[in-house]
Amino acid sequence: MSKSLQAIRGMNDILPEQTPVWRYFEGTVSRLLDNYGYKQIRMPIVEFTELFKRSIGEVTDIVEKEMYTFDDRNGDSLTLRPEGTAACVRAVLEHGITGGGQVQKLWYIGPMFRHERPQKGRYRQFHQIGLEVFNLDGPDIDAELIVLTWRLWGELGIRDAVKLELNSLGTSESRARYREALVEYLSAHHDKLDEDSQRRLKTNPLRVLDTKNADTQAVLVDAPKMADYLDDESRAHFEGLKARLDAVGIPYVLNPKLVRGLDYYSKTVFEWVTDKLGAQGTVCAGGRYDGLVEQMGGKPTPGVGFAMGIERLVLLLETLEQIPDEISRQVDVYLCAFGEEAELAGLALAERVRDQLPNLRLQVNAGAGSFKSQFKKADKSGALYALILGDDEMAQQVVGFKPLRGQGEQQSIAWDALAAHLATCVVQG
Ligand code: HAM
Numbered sequence: 001m002s003k004s005l006q007a008i009r010g011m012n013d014i015l016p017e018q019t020p021v022w023r024y025f026e027g028t029v030s031r032l033l034d035n036y037g038y039k040q041i042r043m044p045i046v047e048f049t050e051l052f053k054r055s056i057g058e059v060t061d062i063v064e065k066e067m068y069t070f071d072d073r074n075g076d077s078l079t080l081r082p083e084g085t086a087a088c089v090r091a092v093l094e095h096g097i098t099g100g101g102q103v104q105k106l107w108y109i110g111p112m113f114r115h116e117r118p119q120k121g122r123y124r125q126f127h128q129i130g131l132e133v134f135n136l137d138g139p140d141i142d143a144e145l146i147v148l149t150w151r152l153w154g155e156l157g158i159r160d161a162v163k164l165e166l167n168s169l170g171t172s173e174s175r176a177r178y179r180e181a182l183v184e185y186l187s188a189h190h191d192k193l194d195e196d197s198q199r200r201l202k203t204n205p206l207r208v209l210d211t212k213n214a215d216t217q218a219v220l221v222d223a224p225k226m227a228d229y230l231d232d233e234s235r236a237h238f239e240g241l242k243a244r245l246d247a248v249g250i251p252y253v254l255n256p257k258l259v260r261g262l263d264y265y266s267k268t269v270f271e272w273v274t275d276k277l278g279a280q281g282t283v284c285a286g287g288r289y290d291g292l293v294e295q296m297g298g299k300p301t302p303g304v305g306f307a308m309g310i311e312r313l314v315l316l317l318e319t320l321e322q323i324p325d326e327i328s329r330q331v332d333v334y335l336c337a338f339g340e341e342a343e344l345a346g347l348a349l350a351e352r353v354r355d356q357l358p359n360l361r362l363q364v365n366a367g368a369g370s371f372k373s374q375f376k377k378a379d380k381s382g383a384l385y386a387l388i389l390g391d392d393e394m395a396q397q398v399v400g401f402k403p404l405r406g407q408g409e410q411q412s413i414a415w416d417a418l419a420a421h422l423a424t425c426v427v428q429g
Contacts, residue, residue, distance in 0.1 A: 010116070010124030012311075021314050024327045026109065028155055029129050029308075033107050036148050038131060041106045043087040045113075049077040055086035055292060057263025059203040066114040080113035084130040085264070085289070085305060093298045098134040107131045109310075121280030121312050130307035131286075134293070137302035139240030142268045142288060143248075145306055146241075149272060149284055150250050156313075157322040158274075162283060164250065165271045166242075167258040169206075169226065170234040172266055172291055178229035179205055189219045209257045226256055237267050264289040268304065276319050277312060284308035332361040332426045334378035334404075335387040338371060342389040349389075349399065349415055356419035360426060379404055384426060387418075 007013060014022060030040075049069050056062050068080040081087055088106060092098045109129045116122055133141050146164065153159040169175055183205050190198060194213040201208060211217060230238065245252055252270075260269050269287035277283075286306020293301035317323055337346035350364045363381055365374050371390075378386040388400030388410075398412040401421065413421050 008124065010118035010122075012123060012125070018314075020327050020330065021317060021323055022310065024323070025156070025310060025314055025317065026129070029152060030107075030109075032148060032152055032155070033131070036105075036144070038105045038107045041088060041091060041108050042110075043081075043084065043091050043108060045081055045111065046078050047081055047087050047090065049079040051086050051090055051296075052079055052082060055089065055264055055296060056083065057204070059200075060207075060261055060263055062114060062261065066116055068113045068115060082114045083112055083262070084108050084110070084128060084307060085132060085262075085292075088130070088132045088305075089293055089296055089298075089303070092134060093293065093296060098293070098298070098301050101135050103136055104134045105131075106133070119280065121277050121309075121315060123311060127310040128307040129310060130305060132303060132305035134301055134303050136304070137290065139237050139244060139268070142237075142241045142304055143244035145286070145304065146245060146250060146270065147248055149306070149308070150248070153272075156317060158313075158316055158320055161276050161316060161320055162272045162274050164245075164252040165255040165258050165273060166245075166252045167226070167255050167269050168230060168234055168238040168267050169259065169265055169269055169287075170230045170267060174229050174231040174234050175206075175266065178224065178226050181224040181229065182206070182208075185223050186219070192216070192219050204263070206259045207261070209259050220257075234267055241268055260285065260287060264292040264295070266290045270306070272308075274316055277315055280312060282309075283312045283316060329382045329384075330361060331363045331381040331383040333363070333385045333387060333422060334381050334383035335362065335364045335389070336371075336374040336378055337365060337389040338374070339391065339394075342391070342394050343368070345394060346387075346389045349418065352415075353419045353422065357423060360422060385422075 049067070052067060053063055062082050067082055070078060072078050088108060092104060098104055107130065109127070111125050111127050113125055115124055118124060131145060133145070150159070153162055170178065183201065186193065186201050186205065186208060190201070192215055193201065193208070194211065194216050197208045197211050197213065197216045208216065209220065258269055258271060265287040267288040267290065270285065271282050272284040273281045274283055275281060284306055286304070288302070288304040290302045292303055293299070335346050335350055337343045346364060350362055353360065353362060363383065365377060369377070375386065384403070384405050386402045386404055388402060390400070393399055393412070396412070397415050399415060399418055400410055401413045402410040
């Protein structure tokens with residue numbers, strides 16, 4: 001196939017054999033979010049470029065080098081969203097739904113776009129499920145966000161494989177004081193810093209903290225610590241969060257170098273990381289952004305949220321083999337009919353069964369075929385049972401009921417009794 005007719009590097013098709021796991025994951029998360037009282041919001045995939053520059057920050061990796069930006073036919077500069085928070089803030093402001101202190105607990109799902117170097121767990125189109133909460137400024141809601149992810153990991157059977165890293169960046173005032181101290185210290189060691197950190201020292205000094213360069217890391221050992229610069233308010237907030245995590249029994253690791261790659265954070269920041277996926281081990285990340293709404297032209301409105309990477313969590317479920325068997329089975333019962341008369345009767349019978357068992361996954365053979373070929377298709381579909389309608393069954397107004405997976409003989413069931421019989425042997429999702 002010519003290259004121009006292939007998918008773009010880092011942008012993947014999710015094939016039918018993979019979608020059951022995606023739907024299992026997405027279904028589990030959305031049910032959980034319903035139960036915790038979060039409401040779904042859907043934003044466009046494209047926004048004005050300015051939105052992301054203003055919110056994520058001009059000197060972040062995302063804005064400097066990863067955005068898919070283009071001029072549309074009106075000459076407006078637009079960008080495929082690299083994340084969801086900016087658009088969510090724009091939407092709540094535009095529709096006035098956080099005005100007057102209204103609390104909003106929102107979630108979204110969808111594709112995001114970043115021009116990063118593709119590798120396992122890192123793609124150019126990837127998918128996030130994100131949460132954003134507005135107008136709650138206490139540590140209780142920060143804790144709720146973490147508690148609900150902890151429950152999610154439990155339900156998915158991956159708790160043992162993830163670890164919570166936690167930090168506080170403080171209020172903007174305390175961060176400004178820290179930034180000053182850090183710049184002073186790092187400037188005194190300027191020559192020992194790697195080139196990228198020298199540049200960041202001027203543009204975004206806090207990002208020097210998460211450098212991968214060993215020489216710069218050595219310089220950082222004696223650098224001023226963020227924790228020493230937290231003001232009372234930030235400190236109390238952080239203590240409040242930790243107390244709540246302790247109360248629920250959620251383990252965490254304090255990571256003073258956790259600064260995040262987006263500029264809008266204040267106070268709480270956190271990441272759930274795993275060592276089971278190689279280099280791209282962060283499966284869920286977020287924090288508080290109390291200044292962002294105001295920075296984007298709204299009234300001061302506290303905000304906190306996170307986003308998880310669906311590809312990475314699906315990979316983790318697969319790696320840990322935590323995919324329930326029934327997830328991959330998409331057919332419960334497969335109906336085979338032989339001859340035109342049986343086909344017509346089978347179609348009508350299937351509709352009657354569907355009326356009575358709306359959750360049954362019943363597939364009717366299409367494309368006719370010999371006994372052998374229809375059985376082959378029934379087996380390949382993964383169905384638990386085959387229903388058979390041939391000349392003999394038609395004459396007696398019964399259907400042959402044949403277990404395809406376990407033990408058990410074929411039996412005949414009267415048409416009228418079929419739905420009731422299926423209800424007893426198929427657990428319906
Ligand atoms: P983020 O850390 O940039 O935060 O992304 C959140 C998650 O999305 C990551 O932890 C990772 O699981 C996934 N992710 C990011 N980039 C990629 C990629 N190239 N390929 C695959 N997965 C990826 C945000 O986006 C913030 N908006 C989170 C947030 C919401 N903070 C507050 N509210």
